Amino acid sequence: xxxxxxxxxxxxxxxxxxxxxxxxxxxxxxxxxxxxxxxxxxxxxxxxxxxxxxxxxxxxxxxxxxxxxxxxxxxxxxxxxxxxxxxxxxxxxxxxxxxxxxxxxxxxxxxxxxxxxxxxxxxxxxxxxxxxxxxxxxxxxxxxxxxxxxxxxxxxxxxxxxxxxxxxxxxxxxxxxxxxxxxxxxxxxxxxxxxxxxxxxxxxxxxxxxxxxxxxxxxxxxxxxxxxxxxxxxxxxxxxxxxxxxxxxxxxxxxxxxxxxxxxxxxxxxxxxxxxxxxxxxxxxxxxxxxxxxxxxxxxxxxxxxxxxxxxxxxxxxxxxxxxxxxxxxxxxxxxxxxxxxxxxxxxxxxxxxxxxxxxxxxxxxxxxxxxxxxxxxxxxxxxxxxxxxxxxxxxxxxxxxxxxxxxxxxxxxxxxxxxxxxxxxxxxxxxxxxxxxxxxxxxxxxxxxxxxxxxxxxxxxxxxxxxxxxxxxxxxxxxxxxxxxxxxxxxxxxxx
Numbered sequence: 001x002x003x004x005x006x007x008x009x010x011x012x013x014x015x016x017x018x019x020x021x022x023x024x025x026x027x028x029x030x031x032x033x034x035x036x037x038x039x040x041x042x043x044x045x046x047x048x049x050x051x052x053x054x055x056x057x058x059x060x061x062x063x064x065x066x067x068x069x070x071x072x073x074x075x076x077x078x079x080x081x082x083x084x085x086x087x088x089x090x091x092x093x094x095x096x097x098x099x100x101x102x103x104x105x106x107x108x109x110x111x112x113x114x115x116x117x118x119x120x121x122x123x124x125x126x127x128x129x130x131x132x133x134x135x136x137x138x139x140x141x142x143x144x145x146x147x148x149x150x151x152x153x154x155x156x157x158x159x160x161x162x163x164x165x166x167x168x169x170x171x172x173x174x175x176x177x178x179x180x181x182x183x184x185x186x187x188x189x190x191x192x193x194x195x196x197x198x199x200x201x202x203x204x205x206x207x208x209x210x211x212x213x214x215x216x217x218x219x220x221x222x223x224x225x226x227x228x229x230x231x232x233x234x235x236x237x238x239x240x241x242x243x244x245x246x247x248x249x250x251x252x253x254x255x256x257x258x259x260x261x262x263x264x265x266x267x268x269x270x271x272x273x274x275x276x277x278x279x280x281x282x283x284x285x286x287x288x289x290x291x292x293x294x295x296x297x298x299x300x301x302x303x304x305x306x307x308x309x310x311x312x313x314x315x316x317x318x319x320x321x322x323x324x325x326x327x328x329x330x331x332x333x334x335x336x337x338x339x340x341x342x343x344x345x346x347x348x349x350x351x352x353x354x355x356x357x358x359x360x361x362x363x364x365x366x367x368x369x370x371x372x373x374x375x376x377x378x379x380x381x382x383x384x385x386x387x388x389x390x391x392x393x394x395x396x397x398x399x400x401x402x403x404x405x406x407x408x409x410x411x412x413x414x415x416x417x418x419x420x421x422x423x424x425x426x427x428x429x430x431x432x433x434x435x436x437x438x439x440x441x442x443x444x445x446x447x448x449x450x451x452x453x454x455x456x457x458x459x460x461x462x463x464x465x466x467x468x469x470x471x472x473x474x475x476x477x478x479x480x481x482x483x484x485x486x487x488x489x490x491x492x493x494x495x496x497x
Contacts, residue, residue: 012188014128017458022162033226039351041355044355057311069488106325113152116332116346119347120311122311147191157186157199159186160204166470186257199351206232207235211396212378212392229268232256253357254370273310282320285327371487381395433463437461463490466491
């Protein structure tokens with residue numbers, strides 16, 4: 001069990017100077033998150049010997065922050081939906097709000113009935129801030145309830161990028177800023193103990209970079225920030241020889257290996273999100289039915305239950321809005337004794353699963369290895385043991401010219417969309433703002449870490465992170481790209497203060 005956070009840690013409010021509290025106490029956050037204590041092992045009520053297979057489901061929740069409030073103030077898109085009910089599907093605003101809070105009612109009710117539910121939650125920092133801006137204490141209160149010790153291990157919070165930035169097209173120096181900003185904001189809203197339990201990471205859009213240097217810095221940042229595992233899309237990774245993942249390997253942890261252009265390597269445990277129409281599958285509890293067709297399998301010399309991992313938007317689409325409660329709430333009564341008094345399929349959370357199988361004797365070195373898709377083509381041209389940035393850059397350019405299937409845009413669960421092509425009017429300003437931010441602040445922060453507590457730094461960082469929100473490159477040219485350009489202008493002005 002994780003010890004309670006020492007009283008030496010400062011109290012954090014989730015807003016500061018009228019802005020989200022996303023920086024200022026990085027040393028404290030690092031101290032809280034960098035530990036190896038088990039999270040769920042002492043709290044799980046499951047017996048691994050009675051588990052035939054498991055399923056782990058995550059819900060992804062997000063609303064961007066947009067300059068669309070009164071006098072152009074930055075507000076949550078959820079607030080914009082409430083204030084403009086006649087546009088598009090904005091009439092669903094109240095349903096979306098209900099989706100953000102309902103686990104805070106469902107889980108306690110199920111637990112009170114003696115049932116054994118599991119759910120992983122991924123909320124963007126924008127969304128947390130939006131709840132506070134809108135005065136939705138009902139939502140915040142229900143989510144705080146899920147952080148109470150009696151609801152572990154039923155609920156697992158997952159970390160993410162603060163403003164839903166897709167990693168492959170985020171400037172490398174900003175990746176860690178997003179990761180730390182979310183941790184900072186989460187601790188301020190839900191407490192240090194809750195943050196200390198966050199060990200899994202959910203990438204926005206399940207987008208995994210395949211540029212060797214970007215992936216290396218991403219994985220390194222995750223590990224520096226205390227994360228133990230990452231959720232990845234099945235099609236975004238490959239075996240080290242370039243083959244697709246072997247069928248059975250999708251249902252056990254993998255080791256994601258990241259090698260940069262200097263030949264340095266770092267790795268992190270990955271759970272593989274299997275393919276499918278995610279929202280519909282999760283809403284209708286399909287991962288359970290998939291797990292029923294699975295069983296136990298071997299990792300090294302140890303036989304353990306496999307686990308089907310899935311994630312879905314928690315609020316989007318008619319199925320999630322209208323059918324999920326119908327299927328999720330009554331479902332758990334039918335399997336409440338599985339893994340306890342009876343043998344069978346159980347719900348699991350990611351950290352719980354990893355801790356259980358490793359406590360049963362699994363060595364993480366025996367996890368099958370994978371890397372980001374397309375990287376084997378680079379390492380066929382460049383000897384990874386003697387790689388140089390120049391050689392890797394030359395190989396990438398050659399492959400782009402000679403192989404129409406090769407790209408370094410990364411891969412996600414929506415590979416029919418690009419967050420790069422056609423968005424020069426967003427990416428250009430985004431990269432300019434990032435360069436200006438680091439030019440102004442990197443040396444200052446290195447000389448005096450308390451600089452991050454200054455309101456001017458906080459404001460500039462917020463606009464930098466907001467400009468990198470993926471939504472401004474998801475909906476096409478128009479009002480959404482205009483939002484990005486306006487946020488860029490405000491970020492530029494903040495840096496000139």
